[in-house]
Amino acid sequence: MKKNGLFITLEGPDGAGKTSVMSILAARLEDSGVPHVVTREPGGVRISEMIREIILDPSHTEMDARTEALLYAAARRQHLVEVIEPAIRDGKAVLCDRFIDSSIAYQGAGRGIGTEEVRAINRFAIGKRMPDLTLLLDLPAEEGLARISRNKGREVNRLDTEELDFHRKVRSEYKVIAQEDPDRVIVIDATGTLEETAEKAWASVKSRLL
Numbered sequence: 001m002k003k004n005g006l007f008i009t010l011e012g013p014d015g016a017g018k019t020s021v022m023s024i025l026a027a028r029l030e031d032s033g034v035p036h037v038v039t040r041e042p043g044g045v046r047i048s049e050m051i052r053e054i055i056l057d058p059s060h061t062e063m064d065a066r067t068e069a070l071l072y073a074a075a076r077r078q079h080l081v082e083v084i085e086p087a088i089r090d091g092k093a094v095l096c097d098r099f100i101d102s103s104i105a106y107q108g109a110g111r112g113i114g115t116e117e118v119r120a121i122n123r124f125a126i127g128k129r130m131p132d133l134t135l136l137l138d139l140p141a142e143e144g145l146a147r148i149s150r151n152k153g154r155e156v157n158r159l160d161t162e163e164l165d166f167h168r169k170v171r172s173e174y175k176v177i178a179q180e181d182p183d184r185v186i187v188i189d190a191t192g193t194l195e196e197t198a199e200k201a202w203a204s205v206k207s208r209l210l
């Protein structure tokens with residue numbers, strides 16, 4: 001493994017399987033004896049979890065789109081400083097459920113703030129730190145939402161209640177990001193079974209790690 005660790009992010013539309021795939025990847029890293037940290041956005045540390053609550057509360061219907069984008073960037077900064085940077089310095093593999101690309105896709109494209117504006121505030125938040133590898137789990141917005149609605153255990157958050165059109169814009173922006181940064185972003189077809197998707201994700205991780 002690289003001396004400086006490996007920063008891996010999972011991205012993709014709601015219900016694509018990011019969280020499920022991440023736990024399988026974590027188990028594979030464990031089995032392979034690779035020191036690693038598993039974390040998520042927004043959240044992961046005390047202050048960022050508090051910001052998460054504010055962002056995702058379904059009752060916060062008056063939230064302005066730029067306020068939302070700034071809160072995500074603030075949560076990202078705190079989490080980066082407290083969790084991600086120290087783990088990378090320790091030479092660990094960091095698996096992070098969502099990062100900057102979520103903001104570009106959801107706030108920049110989905111909310112229509114503009115991807116360059118959202119990139120700019122995120123540059124302020126994260127400086128030069130970008131993931132070494134991003135696994136983009138790709139599937140039609142409808143399929144992801146159908147998976148979530150079948151899953152009774154997950155609470156519906158403020159962004160889930162957006163129209164299908166919002167989620168379609170998110171998916172298509174993710175694809176633009178992947179085209180612009182093909183060395184970092186690997187697009188993984190997430191329409192198959194969880195096992196199939198996880199297998200493809202693991203192959204990408206393994207090729208960068210071992």
Ligand SMILES: Nc1ncnc2c1ncn2[C@@H]1O[C@H](COP(=O)(O)OP(=O)(O)OP(=O)(O)O)[C@@H](O)[C@H]1O
Binds near residue numbers: 147150195
């Ligand atoms: N390949 C798959 N086929 C069918 N169902 C799946 C698949 N992968 C995950 N699921 C199920 O779909 C639901 C959403 O999966 P998961 O929570 O991992 O997605 P996610 O991308 O993390 O979603 P979110 O963006 O909402 O956090 C869960 O109930 C999960 O068990």
Ligand SMILES: [Mg+2]
Binds near residue numbers: 018019
């Ligand atoms: Mg998830």
